[in-house]
Each structure stands twice: as C-alpha cells, then as structure tokens.
Amino acid sequence: MVYSATDELSSDERAFMINATEIDILAGVRGDLAEPAASGPASDLTPILLSLVDRGWIEVSRLVPWTAPDGAAGLQPGAPVPRRDLPALLSDAESWEYPPSGEWLGCVTLTLTEAGRKIPR
16 A cells, blocks of 8 residues: 655654654654754644544554563553543643653553554654
C-alpha cells in the first residue's frame, strides 16, 4: 500500500514515528525532536501526535506489568488509550516528562500500528 501523504513527513512527525518504533515513553520523543520543538511546550506537540493517531499510524498507551517467559518482571504497552481520552492525557505535563524516580509503570508510551509500520521513516 502506498501512502502519498507520507512522502514528506515533517521532522517532528518523523520524531514521533521513531519514538513509536522504539516503543519508547512519550518523554523520549524530545530527544528525537529538533529545536525549538524539543524544548517547547507540549501543547505545540499534541496536535502533531494526534494527527498521527488520527491517521491510524500510532497508538498511545500506558506501560503495564509483563512477565517474561523466564519469569523476569518487565513492562509492556497496555491497551490503547481511547482517542476521546487523549486530549486530557496529553494536556497533563507529567505525561511528557520522565518519571523522577525511574518508575516507568504507567508511563505514557507510543507504539506503531500495523499501518504505521508500513510508513517510510
């Protein structure tokens, strides 16, 4: 399938796609953004992320507990946050920050959808 709209993803859109490819927490996107977006307000970034969600390329979820086959504890993305709940979640500044204690459980994370995995980055 060819996505003509992806011929020219903006650098900010690419940053979100990279973040979702890495299944990183939302705060990690700032490391892939160029200035001034990297240090700008989340309110400037939210429309970019929502656009990618609305195109069906990225899902937003929270990290939940996971147990590896060897019994080791870990984390994985949980169920996608419903689209109607995303504006409130993304308006919370803490969603865009690394947790101070390193406690990643519950952190907002991005993943690519099946359609998103087909998008050239």
